Amino acid sequence: xxxxxxxxxxxxxxxxxxxxxxxxxxxxxxxxxxxxxxxxxxxxxxxxxxxxxxxxxxxxxxxxxxxxxxxxxxxxxxxxxxxxxxxxxxxxxxxxxxxxxxxxxxxxxxxxxxxxxxxxxxxxxxxxxxxxxxxxxxxxxxxxxxxxxxxxxxxxxxxxxxxxxxxxxxxxxxxxxxxxxxxxxxxxxxxxxxxxxxxxxxxxxxxxxxxxxxxxxxxxxxxxxxxxxxxxxxxxxxxxxxxxxxxxxxxxxxxxxxxxxxxxxxxxxxxxxxxxxxxxxxxxxxxxxxxxxxxxxxxxxxxxxxxxxxxxxxxxxxxxxxxxxxx
Numbered sequence: 164x165x166x167x168x169x170x171x172x173x174x175x176x177x178x179x180x181x182x183x184x185x186x187x188x189x190x191x192x193x194x195x196x197x198x199x200x201x202x203x204x205x206x207x208x209x210x211x212x213x214x215x216x217x218x219x220x221x222x223x224x225x226x227x228x229x230x231x232x233x234x235x236x237x238x239x240x241x242x243x244x245x246x247x248x249x250x251x252x253x254x255x256x257x258x259x260x261x262x263x264x265x266x267x268x269x270x271x272x273x274x275x276x277x278x279x280x281x282x283x284x285x286x287x288x289x290x291x292x293x294x295x296x297x298x299x300x301x302x303x304x305x306x307x308x309x310x311x312x313x314x315x316x317x318x319x320x321x322x323x324x325x326x327x328x329x330x331x332x333x334x335x336x337x338x339x340x341x342x343x344x345x346x347x348x349x350x351x352x353x354x355x356x357x358x359x360x361x362x363x364x365x366x367x368x369x370x371x372x373x374x375x376x377x378x379x380x381x382x383x384x385x386x387x388x389x390x391x392x393x394x395x396x397x398x399x400x401x402x403x404x405x406x407x408x409x410x411x412x413x414x415x416x417x418x419x420x421x422x423x424x425x426x427x428x429x430x431x432x433x434x435x436x437x438x439x440x441x442x443x444x445x446x447x448x449x450x451x452x453x454x455x456x457x458x459x460x461x462x463x464x465x466x467x468x469x470x471x472x473x474x475x476x477x478x479x480x481x482x483x484x485x486x487x488x489x490x
Contacts, residue, residue: 166450167194169228171219171243172235173207174198176257179432180232180443185211187440191447197222198235219243223250230254230450237262237332241270244281244461248274255446257284258335260464264472267465268490274461281461282446285339288457289441292409296400297344305402308345311382313337314397316390318429319362326367326478329386330354331471334372337384338470339463344400347378349470353484354477362389372474373484393427394434465490 168184170177173196181193193213198204201217208215216222219239223231223246233243233256241261247254260283261267271278287293300308315333342348353373360368369387376382399408412434413425428434442458449455469490477485 164190164451166191166447167227167229168192168232168447169195169197169222169225169230170232170234171197171222171239172233173204174234175430175432177232177234178207179439180234181207181211183436183439183443184447188443188447190451191443194228195222195225220246223247223252228252230447233257241266245270245274248277248280251280253280253282253450255282255284255443256464258339258464259331259468259471260461261468262331264465264468267468271461271465278461281464282449282455283339283459283461283464283467284442285336285343285459285463285467286435286438286442287336287340288343288438288459289445290435290438292412293340293344293398294457296398296407296409299407300344300400300402301346303402305400305405305407308378308380308400308402310401311341311345311380312385312397312399312401313341313382314385314387314395316385316387316393316395317431318389318391318393320366320368320388324366324368324388326370327475329366329368329370329388330372330474330478331468333388334370334384334386334474335467335471337372337374337382337386338467338474339459340398341374341382341384342376342466343457344398345376345378345380345382347376347380348466349374349487350377351375351484351486352470352473352477353482354474355482360387360389362391367478374470394430395427396431396434 195214196204196208197219204215230253355371356367372384374382445456473485473487
């Protein structure tokens with residue numbers, strides 16, 4: 164059975180999802196695109212041969228839409244997830260589940276068992292480097308883990324970025340991937356600010372976040388949105404007898420002018436293009452009863468938001484170690 168998919172939001176992420184579904188994912192057709200800027204939705208739809216609308220709720224209610232992807236502004240996620248659940252339609256929502264812990268928790272309380280209709284877009288779980296790293300940790304190829312180092316750097320921050328949004332929109336990936344890699348929940352956090360980069364205006368950048376998981380492993384998370392040189396994600400797990408780390412994927416190695424070099428992408432899309440394809444395929448397969456693989460759930464989204472809330476609390480308490488409440 165072919166799943167007819169509607170996508171809410173046709174900005175960078177939504178347009179990419181639409182193109183990926185159209186070109187690379189079997190068992191799905193892009194049926195309808197919605198965006199508050201109708202011309203943007205129409206432009207994306209014209210490339211795919213599908214319909215466009217400026218009414219997200221109309222898309223959800225459309226009888227020709229079987230399942231929905233939400234890639235609109237973070238502030239709309241909970242509203243549209245709720246509407247999809249009421250309509251009985253499976254939904255893949257980009258992170259975060261909601262802008263705040265209170266809103267995410269309220270949403271899950273409201274939808275109850277119907278949360279099984281909801282998947283969260285933590286695509287790093289599908290990246291081959293991260294899946295190999297998780298397998299190495301599980302097999303204890305470097306002994307029991309003692310430290311984990313995660314680095315996320317970008318070229319420039321989005322307009323209107325704040326210290327808090329860096330946590331809820333960027334570091335949120337780490338709050339999912341760290342406990343997923345270690346198979347242990349985050350129980351304590353501390354937010355620290357090094358000297359602020361002159362490239363950042365009006366908010367803390369870079370940030371260093373310390374995470375302690377229940378197994379005692381200490382993780383460092385660096386978020387540097389205005390690193391300028393390129394989009395760069397790194398992760399290393401240090402064990403008692405060795406270490407394992409991601410290898411940055413690259414397709415071209417250049418030798419010229421007495422130098423050897425590789426290029427960095429300008430944003431996250433080239434780096435995680437394959438992960439997005441695998442994630443979308445797993446989601447579509449799951450709609451027809453197939454394997455969902457490591458697809459994140461609504462509760463996974465709530466757990467990540469819970470950690471983000473504790474980190475922001477630490478931020479406003481001068482970096483004090485802050486317990487992550489059990490939920």
